[in-house]
Amino acid sequence: MATTELVQEIAVRRKQAARRNRPKRLLLHAGLILFGFSMLYPLLWMLASSFKPTELVFREPGLWPSEFAPENYIEGWTALTHPFHVYIINSTIIVAGAVVGNLLACSLAAYAFARLTFIGKRTFFAIMLGTIMLPIHVVIVPQYILFSNLDWINTFYPLLVPKFLAVDAFFIFLMVQFIRGLPRELDDSARIDGCGHFRIYWRIIMPLSLPALATTAIFTFIWTWNDFFSQLVFLTDPDLATVPLALRQFVDSQGETSWGPLFAMSVIALGPVFGFFLAGQRYLVRGIATTGIK
Amino acid sequence: MSARTRARPLRWKALTAGLSASVLLLAACGGDDEDPPADAGDDPADEDADEGDGDSGDDGVTIRFSWWGSDSRHEQTQEIIAAFEEANPGITVEPDFTDWGSYWDRLATATAGSDAPDVMTQEERYMTDYALRGQLLDLNELDVDLSNIDPLALGGGQIDGAQYAVATGVNAFTPVVDPQAFEDAGVDMPDDTAWTWDDVIALCDEIASNSDYNGIQVDGSNEAGFKIFARQRGQELYNPDGSLGFDAQTLADFWQIQLDLVNADCTPAASELQEIEGPDTSLVATNQAAMTTAYWTNQLGALSGTAGRTLELLRYPGEGEQTGMYLKPAMFYSISSQTEHPEAAAAFVDFLLNDPAAAEIMLTDRGLPANLEIREHILPMLPEDQTQVADFMAEIGPDLADPPPPPPNGAGEIPDIMTRLWEEVIFEQMTPIEAAEQFITEAEAATSG
Numbered sequence: 001m002a003t004t005e006l007v008q009e010i011a012v013r014r015k016q017a018a019r020r021n022r023p024k025r026l027l028l029h030a031g032l033i034l035f036g037f038s039m040l041y042p043l044l045w046m047l048a049s050s051f052k053p054t055e056l057v058f059r060e061p062g063l064w065p066s067e068f069a070p071e072n073y074i075e076g077w078t079a080l081t082h083p084f085h086v087y088i089i090n091s092t093i094i095v096a097g098a099v100v101g102n103l104l105a106c107s108l109a110a111y112a113f114a115r116l117t118f119i120g121k122r123t124f125f126a127i128m129l130g131t132i133m134l135p136i137h138v139v140i141v142p143q144y145i146l147f148s149n150l151d152w153i154n155t156f157y158p159l160l161v162p163k164f165l166a167v168d169a170f171f172i173f174l175m176v177q178f179i180r181g182l183p184r185e186l187d188d189s190a191r192i193d194g195c196g197h198f199r200i201y202w203r204i205i206m207p208l209s210l211p212a213l214a215t216t217a218i219f220t221f222i223w224t225w226n227d228f229f230s231q232l233v234f235l236t237d238p239d240l241a242t243v244p245l246a247l248r249q250f251v252d253s254q255g256e257t258s259w260g261p262l263f264a265m266s267v268i269a270l271g272p273v274f275g276f277f278l279a280g281q282r283y284l285v286r287g288i289a290t291t292g293i294k
Numbered sequence: 295m296s297a298r299t300r301a302r303p304l305r306w307k308a309l310t311a312g313l314s315a316s317v318l319l320l321a322a323c324g325g326d327d328e329d330p331p332a333d334a335g336d337d338p339a340d341e342d343a344d345e346g347d348g349d350s351g352d353d354g355v356t357i358r359f360s361w362w363g364s365d366s367r368h369e370q371t372q373e374i375i376a377a378f379e380e381a382n383p384g385i386t387v388e389p390d391f392t393d394w395g396s397y398w399d400r401l402a403t404a405t406a407g408s409d410a411p412d413v414m415t416q417e418e419r420y421m422t423d424y425a426l427r428g429q430l431l432d433l434n435e436l437d438v439d440l441s442n443i444d445p446l447a448l449g450g451g452q453i454d455g456a457q458y459a460v461a462t463g464v465n466a467f468t469p470v471v472d473p474q475a476f477e478d479a480g481v482d483m484p485d486d487t488a489w490t491w492d493d494v495i496a497l498c499d500e501i502a503s504n505s506d507y508n509g510i511q512v513d514g515s516n517e518a519g520f521k522i523f524a525r526q527r528g529q530e531l532y533n534p535d536g537s538l539g540f541d542a543q544t545l546a547d548f549w550q551i552q553l554d555l556v557n558a559d560c561t562p563a564a565s566e567l568q569e570i571e572g573p574d575t576s577l578v579a580t581n582q583a584a585m586t587t588a589y590w591t592n593q594l595g596a597l598s599g600t601a602g603r604t605l606e607l608l609r610y611p612g613e614g615e616q617t618g619m620y621l622k623p624a625m626f627y628s629i630s631s632q633t634e635h636p637e638a639a640a641a642f643v644d645f646l647l648n649d650p651a652a653a654e655i656m657l658t659d660r661g662l663p664a665n666l667e668i669r670e671h672i673l674p675m676l677p678e679d680q681t682q683v684a685d686f687m688a689e690i691g692p693d694l695a696d697p698p699p700p701p702p703n704g705a706g707e708i709p710d711i712m713t714r715l716w717e718e719v720i721f722e723q724m725t726p727i728e729a730a731e732q733f734i735t736e737a738e739a740a741t742s743g
Contacts, residue, residue, distance in 0.1 A: 055600045058575050079365045081372065144407035153409060228396075233403045236358070236390040238368075248393045249365050257574060258365060 050263035057259040069260055073268075076261030080249055081238045084265060087246040091225060092272075094159050094242060098224040099217050101163030102171055106216060107209065109166040110175030111201045115187065125176075132169045136229060144233060158234045159224075171216045178212035179205055214283030221276050243269045355635045357642060360390040360411035361625075362397035367659055374652045378645045385638045405429055405632075412633040413642055416459050416626040418450060419706040424628070425458035426703055431629045432456040436640035439648050447664040449697050450623040460647060461623030463661025465590045466687060467518040468619065469608045470597055472507075475584035479505035486608035491551045494585070494611050495558060501584045502560035508583040509560030511576060512567065514552040514720065515713040518622065519588050522610050523548045525618035525695060536702030538737055545730035549719045552587070556720060564720045573597045578605060591686065592624060592661055595679045604678075607686045609693075617693045624661025662687055704741040711736045 037044075049057045050072055052065040060066060077084040112118075113125055147158040166172060182205065190200050206213070228244040235241060241249075247269060250262035277284075361371060368391050375387045390411050392400060398420065404410050405424070416424065424430050433440065434457045440448065443460060451459035469486075476483050479501045484493055498509025513519065521531040523544070530539030555561055562577070570576055573593045577583035579600035589597060591607065598605045610619050627646060629639045646652050653668045658680045663669045673684055701708075715733050718724040724732070 055602060059580050059600065081368065140403055141406045144403050144409070148407050148409045229399070232392060232396050232400055236360075236388075236400070236404075238389055238391070245392065248396060249368060249391070251364060251393045251395075257572070259574070261365075 046263050047267055049259065050267050052260060054258055054260040057263075072260035072264040076250075076258075076265040076268075079258065079261055080246055082241075084246065084268070086239075087241055087243045088269075088272075090156075090240055091242040091244075094156055094231070095221055095224045097156070097160040098163045099220045101160065102166075102168055102216055102220045103213055105164050105166035106168055106171040107175055107206065107213065108201070109172045110179055111197075111205055113172065113176045114179035115200075115205075116197070128169045128172060131167075132173075140230070140233060147234065153234060154237045154240060156235075156240070159230060163220075168220070171220070174215060175209060175212045178209055182208050211283050211286040214280055214286075218276065218280045218284050222273055225273055354384045354386060355638050356386040356388060357412035357633065357635050357638050358388045358390050359413040359642065360397070360401060361415040362392060362394045363659075364393065367391075370655050370659060373655050374646070377649075377651050377655065378642060381645070381649075381651075382638075382641060385641065387642060405630075408632060410630040410632045412630055412635060412639045414628050414630060415462070416628045418623060418626070419701055419708075421451065421459050421626055421628065422453060422700055422703045422705065425453050425456075429631055430458040431631050431633070431636060432458060433460055433629065433640075433643070436629065436636055436643075438640050438644045442648065442665045442667045444621070444664050444666055446621050446694065446697050447623050450700055451626050451628075453700060459623075459626030459628040460643070461626055461661070461664040462646070463592075463624045463658065463663050464621035464687070465592045465624045465661045466619055466621060466690070467516075467522065467588045467590055468610055468686075469586060470578055470589045470594060470605050471585045471608055472578050472581070472583070472601065472603060473606050474603050475501065475505070475507045475578075475581075479507060479584065481584075483606075484608070486611075489608075489611045490613055491611050495551075495555060498555055498560035498585070499558055508562055508577060509558075510555060510585040510587065511570065511578065511583045512552045512555045512561055513570075513587050514549050514716040515709070516588070517708055517712050518590075519610075520545065520548050520712075521698060522612075522618040522620070525620070525698070526612045530698055532699060532701055532705070532741075534699040536741060538734060538741070542727060542730040542734055545733060546726035549716065549726040549729065552716075553719060553726065567720070568717060574600055590622075591683045592658065594683055595677075598679050607682065609690060617690070618695060619690060619693070620695055620697050621687075622697075623664070658683065702741045707740040708737055711740065 044063060048063045048065060051068055051070060052060070052072075053067055053069040054072075056065070056067060080087075109128075113121065113128075143158070144153075147153055150157075152158050152161075186204050186208075187200050190204050195203065226244065228248070231242050231245055232248075235245065247262065247265060250258045250265070359371075359375070361367070363371075368389075371391070372389055375389060378387060379385065397415075401410070401414060410429065416430075421430075433451075438460070440457065440460060444464065447461040447464050448457070450461055451457055471483070473483060481497065481500050481504065484497060494510065500509075501507055502509040517531060524531055524540045527540075527544055529541070529544055533539040556564055556567070561567060561583075573579055573589060573596040576586060576589070576597060578586050579597045581601055581603070588610065594605065594607065609617060612618060627643045629636065629643060633639050646656075647665055648668065650668065650671055653663055653665075653672050654675065656663075657672055657676060662684055663672065669684075673681070676684060711733060715724070715729040715736075719726055719729045
């Protein structure tokens with residue numbers, strides 16, 4: 001009896017406190033919603049425009065279409081040389097290869113830098129970090145000549161093979177930092193149990209590096225999916241075009257751009273990135289937090 | 295014990311996964327020649343794609359053709375390629391296309407990597423650069439029939455007597471106006487054979503005060519408009535030797551007129567004007583203004599399509615006798631000096647220029663055809679807005695001046711310089727004459743290299 005009264009009393013007080021704070025909280029939320037909306041506006045505008053007939057996209061700048069044109073999606077899907085799923089498949093092949101390649105190769109390289117001692121380790125580490133600072137424009141022509149001599153232009157190899165050779169210094173650095181934070185005692189006890197380097201890497205380091213691996217996977221996915229320039233340069237055959245290349249085919253800076261279908265396909269192209277990010281977001285945050293502090 | 299026995303298979307598995315993936319990939323593609331992994335698998339006979347043996351005779355050769363544009367042009371061009379391959383068995387044409395902005399990045403990289411497309415589309419501001427670096431072949435020395443090409447358009451591709459490029463078609467730069475807006479404002483359309491810039495300012499003012507429309511969309515940043523203005527005074531943007539052919543006062547006067555229009559309150563504010571980009575967002579396309587200073591004639595379709603109205607082309611306003619208007623080659627076809635199959639490339643360019651079948655698919659997509667016979671041939675097949683362009687070009691034909699010489703090396707930088715200084719003028723950070731003098735300094739530096 002007394003306890004129920006007490007509980008009720010507490011509940012009432014809480015409500016009163018909440019009521020007193022209500023205007024403040026309402027204001028706060030209204031502010032946040034407004035801010036969120038203004039950040040989201042470009043995305044919403046793209047979504048809205050994907051349902052507008054092309055000629056209305058710029059004539060009616062508001063969000064709600066006065067005329068619905070869901071046929072943009074059908075038209076966009078079929079307007080180019082191939083149906084759009086061909087480009088999605090091409091992008092998927094490249095992204096999948098890049099993710100697998102980066103995970104394996106970068107973690108191996110990172111293990112070496114973090115755990116092994118070898119001659120010139122510091123120098124190599126510095127050189128590796130130095131490659132981050134090279135802009136793509138510096139390396140693209142030598143790369144092109146190299147791949148052209150290998151007869152790899154117009155194949156996926158220039159976009160895939162380097163990933164298996166640990167060329168993404170950023171991810172190596174990320175994982176080196178992470179592995180350095182793992183206690184060496186784990187390695188030592190594994191060595192006493194008879195493990196060699198490869199087994200320590202595979203059984204001890206890899207499972208413990210999950211947050212760093214997830215970060216690598218997510219960033220590789222997003223960057224490769226959105227990469228335009230190297231795909232533009234190495235893939236000229238329309239059969240091999242990827243999603244970013246396909247999207248650019250709708251654009252004509254001097255004449256008519258098919259804005260409706262372009263936005264429709266852009267919405268679709270956002271899907272995988274959005275999904276992958278949502279699925280891996282938890283690990284991403286953990287990965288950044290744990291590698292950043294140390 | 296058990297741990298040790300499990301160790302070997304695991305190590306092997308990991309090794310296979312980790313290292314061999316890359317090694318295998320390397321090995322797998324080292325031996326094979328051209329076949330891409332995800333090929334749709336449609337061309338069975340391209341065995342000697344890269345092993346070309348010089349002669350384009352009986353056995354098959356493959357050439358690459360690059361162009362820029364949007365999806366409709368890509369589709370049309372691939373139809374044209376199919377028609378060419380049917381008429382020329384033994385030659386396969388690989389398409390290589392992207393949009394305008396990325397086109398030059400890709401072309402520059404491929405050219406630097408000694409893998410330029412055999413036949414490429416060029417544009418006047420870049421053509422000189424490629425030609426002077428020895429990347430283009432002289433078409434006169436190849437088997438390309440140029441006899442029917444409009445002589446007014448042919449000169450644009452000549453440098454020092456060599457025909458490095460041939461015009462695909464021609465456009466003119468000219469005011470586009472909305473007759474509906476004139477009617478709504480109760481203002482009569484001007485007589486464009488005699489109108490001056492004073493008339494334009496008066497019309498602009500009249501329309502803006504009689505209706506909700508803006509009078510005119512001004513643009514002082516496009517060098518093509520200034521080119522006409524300078525030619526009306528007997529000057530040129532560039533002399534044949536590549537130097538600048540005008541004085542600062544001419545450019546200052548040109549900018550002053552545009553500035554007067556903005557200050558007469560019959561245009562949107564300067565900041566709004568600078569937001570306009572491309573025909574889709576132009577004020578006549580969005581039904582917000584009665585006139586524009588100028589667009590290219592091949593943009594009429596895009597403008598009137600977005601406007602949902604019939605728009606009209608007028609002559610460029612002027613002061614003197616000479617109208618100064620000229621035909622600009624819309625694009626060029628060029629053949630790379632890196633090609634291993636010049637004969638096949640020449641046959642393809644010849645087909646693009648002279649074959650009615652190609653023209654019937656292309657119509658005016660690459661400008662009004664430069665081949666006069668072909669132009670006659672396709673006239674009846676054109677959609678309404680393009681008939682309008684063709685009629686307009688025929689009407690102004692007798693008044694057209696000689697084509698300006700090809701722009702010098704470095705001309706690709708001029709639009710940026712002009713846009714930047716025009717912004718200084720329109721936002722009144724510099725007087726027109728100050729900006730014009732700086733333009734001359736910067737443009738000379740850009741084109742002297």
